[in-house]
Amino acid sequence: MNAFSDGDDSTSGEVVLAKCINHALIFSLNYGSPYLKGCLITESKKTTNNQSSLDRQCFSEKNTPESVWFGKYNTLIVIYNSSGIGEWSGKYIIYDNAREDAYASNVLPKKTGYDIYYIKSN
Known part of the structure; x- marks a missing residue:
């Protein structure tokens, strides 16, 4: 199963973050580009046939x-924007x-x- 929602089965790389927090898994891979790609995987609160599914x-x-x-x-993933450009x-x-899209904030x-x-990170 591919953890990424974009369907890219070829994604692989060096693991730079892998943590279990609050019954969830968060990880990031460095696969050669200037960007790290990652996911937060949690158990869905919705159930089908008394079985849980995974949200990513x-x-x-x-x-x-x-x-x-x-x-x-909701769940927020907060990333420090060190470059502040682009x-x-x-x-x-x-x-x-x-929300459908990520956003930037100061x-x-x-x-609360x-x-x-x-x-x-590791």
Whole structure:
């Protein structure tokens, strides 16, 4: 099974992040481009025939995530935007599974309602 939602079965590379946090797996691969590609894989709260499924939230950035925020209605992957140039014009790049696209911000969201797990890469 391919963990990435883009269907690219050829993705392989050096693992630069692999952590289990809050009953979820987050990982990033460096596969030769200037970007790291990764996913957060969690168990879905939805069940079919009394079986759980997996949800995945993928990302591709120059840095590994610095934290994952688990909320009641959404999950955020926060990546520090060290270059601050190019496509993103903010201090943080935030992947929110309740939104279709990631966004940049100079401030972090309010912490109320989230369990926050800080990540240090391998």
